[in-house]
Amino acid sequence: MMGLMQQQPLLISRLIDFAARFHGDTEIVSRRVEGDRHRTTWAQVQRRSMRLARGLDAWGLQRGDRVGTLAWNGYRHLELYYGVSGSGRVLHTVNPRLHSDQIAWIINHAGDKALAFDMTFAPIIRSIAASCPQVAHWVALCDEGALPADLVQAVPGLLSYEAWLDGQGDAAYAWPILDENEASSLCYTSGTTGNPKGVLYSHRSTLLHAAAGALPDVMCLAAADSVLPVVPMFHVNAWGSPYAAAMVGCKLVMPGPALDGASLFELMDDEGVTLSAGVPTVWLGLLASMREHGRRPSALQRVLIGGSAAPPAMIEAFQKDFDVEVRHAWGMTELSPLGTSAAFKFKHAQMDAAQRLQVQTAQGRALFGVDLRVVDARGAELPWDGRSVGELEVRGPWVLSDYYESGLPNPLHDGWFPTGDVVSIDADGYMRIVDRSKDVIKSGGEWISSIDIENVAMAHPAVAMAACVAVPHPKWDERPLLVVVRKPGAEVQARELLAFYEGKVAKWWIPDDVMFVESIPLGATGKILKTRLREQLLGPAAG
Ligand code: ADP
Numbered sequence: 001m002m003g004l005m006q007q008q009p010l011l012i013s014r015l016i017d018f019a020a021r022f023h024g025d026t027e028i029v030s031r032r033v034e035g036d037r038h039r040t041t042w043a044q045v046q047r048r049s050m051r052l053a054r055g056l057d058a059w060g061l062q063r064g065d066r067v068g069t070l071a072w073n074g075y076r077h078l079e080l081y082y083g084v085s086g087s088g089r090v091l092h093t094v095n096p097r098l099h100s101d102q103i104a105w106i107i108n109h110a111g112d113k114a115l116a117f118d119m120t121f122a123p124i125i126r127s128i129a130a131s132c133p134q135v136a137h138w139v140a141l142c143d144e145g146a147l148p149a150d151l152v153q154a155v156p157g158l159l160s161y162e163a164w165l166d167g168q169g170d171a172a173y174a175w176p177i178l179d180e181n182e183a184s185s186l187c188y189t190s191g192t193t194g195n196p197k198g199v200l201y202s203h204r205s206t207l208l209h210a211a212a213g214a215l216p217d218v219m220c221l222a223a224a225d226s227v228l229p230v231v232p233m234f235h236v237n238a239w240g241s242p243y244a245a246a247m248v249g250c251k252l253v254m255p256g257p258a259l260d261g262a263s264l265f266e267l268m269d270d271e272g273v274t275l276s277a278g279v280p281t282v283w284l285g286l287l288a289s290m291r292e293h294g295r296r297p298s299a300l301q302r303v304l305i306g307g308s309a310a311p312p313a314m315i316e317a318f319q320k321d322f323d324v325e326v327r328h329a330w331g332m333t334e335l336s337p338l339g340t341s342a343a344f345k346f347k348h349a350q351m352d353a354a355q356r357l358q359v360q361t362a363q364g365r366a367l368f369g370v371d372l373r374v375v376d377a378r379g380a381e382l383p384w385d386g387r388s389v390g391e392l393e394v395r396g397p398w399v400l401s402d403y404y405e406s407g408l409p410n411p412l413h414d415g416w417f418p419t420g421d422v423v424s425i426d427a428d429g430y431m432r433i434v435d436r437s438k439d440v441i442k443s444g445g446e447w448i449s450s451i452d453i454e455n456v457a458m459a460h461p462a463v464a465m466a467a468c469v470a471v472p473h474p475k476w477d478e479r480p481l482l483v484v485v486r487k488p489g490a491e492v493q494a495r496e497l498l499a500f501y502e503g504k505v506a507k508w509w510i511p512d513d514v515m516f517v518e519s520i521p522l523g524a525t526g527k528i529l530k531t532r533l534r535e536q537l538l539g540p541a542a543g
Contacts, residue, residue: 010207012184013086013175015246020046023223023249029271030074031256031263033120034142040075042246045082050173051165052083058168059137061113063088063176064183068112068135070096070103070121073233073254076141076161080116081233081242085184085203088176092186093234096121097524098196104128106188106196107135109405116141116161120257122151129155139164180204186404187236189333198404199333201237209336209398210243212367217343218329219244219275219304226251226271226299230259230278231307235525236337239277239306239329261285268297276300279307279526280314284464287317296322304329306337308527309433309451311458312361330363330433334417336398340364340372340431361455362430363423370396374425379413386426389434389447392419422447439530441470441480448480448509450530456504457482460497462490467520467528468511471538482511483533485520 008014019026024043032038056067067084069091071077084091092110094103096117103124107115114137117125122140129138138155140147144163152158184203188196201209214221221227221244229241229252237243245252253271255264264286268276283305290296303318306329318324331337342364348356366372374382374390382388393416400417402410411417422434434440434449441448450468457466465485470478486492494514501510521536523529 009178009180010204011086011175011178011180012082012203012206012243015207015210015243016042016046016049016082016086017175019246019249026223026249026251028075028078028252028254029267030254031258031267032074033072033118033257034146037267038075042249045075045078047170048165049079049081049083049086051168051170052079053087053173053175054168054171055164056084056087056089056114059114061089063178064090066090066092066110066112066186068092068094068107068110068115069234070094070115070117070124071141071234072118072120072256073229073238074118074141074256075254076116076118077233078242078252078254081185081237082246085206086175087173088178088182090183090186090200093237095188095232095234095524096124100124100127102196104131106198107132109196110186110188110198113137114139118257119146122148126151126154178203180207185237187333197406197408199400200404201336201398205336205398206237206240206243207247208369209338210240210247212369212398213240213338214244214248215367218327218338218341218367219277220302220327221245221248221250221275223249225274226253228253228255228264228268228271228273228276230255230264230276230282232525236331236333239304239331239337241277259285261287261289262292265289265293265297268300272299273297274299275302275304277304277306280305280310281308281465281522281526281528283310283314283318287314290322296324300324302327306330307525309363309455310361311455312357313455313459315357315360326360328360328362328364330421330431332419334400334419335370335394335396338367338398339370339394340366342430345428359430362426362432364431365429366431369398370394372425372429372431373416374423375413375418384425384427384429386424386432389422389424391437392421392423392431392433393417394419439469441468441478443473443476443478443480443508445477446508450480452505453480453482453501453509453511456501457484457497460492460500462486462492463497464488464490465520465528467530467533469530469534469537471512473512480509480511481537482514483520483537484514484516485518486516 019042116139141161144160229238304327310328315326328342330340376390453468464487471481473479521529521532
């Protein structure tokens with residue numbers, strides 16, 4: 001017997017309609033590339049995203065056509081999120097930190113018909129416009145008067161976003177009723193694991209993921225929150241936060257291009273930010289700024305840390321020094337991206353601080369909807385004993401079923417997506433990453449976790465950033481080398497740092513040497529780029 005409930009497809013347009021109707025005057029604050037701070041509301045975002053949709057209709061763009069963006073976190077990008085997907089087109093967020101050849105390749109592979117970009121990225125557009133012939137419409141996210149003449153010359157037909165929107169009028173727009181399984185947005189993996197591959201999200205996967213991400217054990221989002229996503233809207237939809245924010249109707253604060261600690265502190269402080277989300281490298285900057293001020297931003301309660309492992313020292317600094325709760329989460333582009341979060345269970349309340357920290361340093365347990373398993377090299381499932389280590393596989397309604405026109409064999413293994421992460425799962429279901437399979441160090445036939453080695457170094461007061469890579473060794477095959485950036489003015493030598501490992505890890509895990517460098521290369525999503533680091537240290541073949 002079928003249930004007798006209404007059938008309503010889960011559509012992105014419903015999110016913006018909900019936010020506008022029930023939270024219409026709640027603010028969206030953006031630090032713009034123009035340098036000022038801009039204020040709008042959910043109601044205004046809805047109005048302008050409807051204009052935008054009308055503009056796309058006028059261009060004759062069809063359902064499923066891709067519209068690319070090269071843009072920071074800001075209200076115009078948010079309008080594109082809702083106007084493009086809401087009207088049945090596919091929002092293709094392009095990562096501007098990639099090399100311009102790769103950007104052009106991605107835009108062409110996606111077949112973008114239109115591309116909207118922040119003025120910061122005008123130089124990229126200038127260099128790629130001629131190699132992207134299928135892009136029929138180029139839109140600069142600025143006022144008409146701000147269009148530089150040489151750019152207009154270089155990019156024929158270039159429009160100013162504001163002039164284009166102004167031309168669309170304000171008549172009500174009826175969002176199309178789509179099949180909830182239609183594509184809504186497209187994001188390419190950043191290529192740290194090979195050629196970029198397209199992950200094509202659907203309306204349904206996006207809404208289910210947003211609802212799961214808003215839950216108390218993940219972002220714990222409510223209408224009373226003010227959320228600042230540091231994680232960019234150009235990579236995995238800012239972890240779904242622009243959708244989750246509309247779903248709960250909270251205030252959204254967008255940092256634009258100013259992602260340094262001081263700028264983030266100021267914006268959080270002024271805008272009553274209660275929750276923020278980003279990768280560990282971003283938090284290094286914010287923590288430094290918090291130390292300078294001797295306090296946290298006034299209303300900050302929680303930070304979501306993911307994308308790379310959150311070092312225990314970072315979790316402690318937030319929680320012990322500043323009373324800001326840390327949520328450590330794991331995910332990847334192929335999972336929309338959220339998969340696990342290291343929130344406590346009821347029984348953890350009894351534990352002492354050290355044990356609780358241990359729980360939080362895990363990548364966490366599955367969100368409802370995502371299933372996890374660990375398999376050995378032959379694909380056989382391993383027990384959840386916290387010790388058996390193998391590859392993590394996942395499945396669920398917001399996990400990809402295939403890459404977008406990759407020409408590669410389907411990646412699934414028995415219906416599960418193999419993540420390339422080497423992990424264990426304990427009896428409570430908490431997953432702990434040992435490494436990415438390509439970063440793991442194999443010494444004498446045993447694995448050394450580069451993440452664990454880095455975590456110890458990050459707890460040393462003189463260390464600003466640490467990366468551990470494998471170097472070839474005649475006897476052990478590979479041995480760990482620690483690469484360190486010292487904190488400004490701090491002094492520490494290799495011997496002292498290596499002594500710091502005594503008693504903290506197995507003796508044979510202690511790196512053979514430490515190399516001090518001025519900087520460590522970061523990839524397009526702010527993570528340490530180990531391929532480049534290995535190339536720099538060991539030559540091109542090692543990348
Ligand atoms: P790429 O870097 O290839 O673009 P993603 O940005 O999707 O891919 O990153 C996914 C990967 O990032 C995961 O497979 C995992 O290796 C790593 N990662 C994400 N969150 C964490 C975390 N909390 N701890 C350790 N590694 C993480």
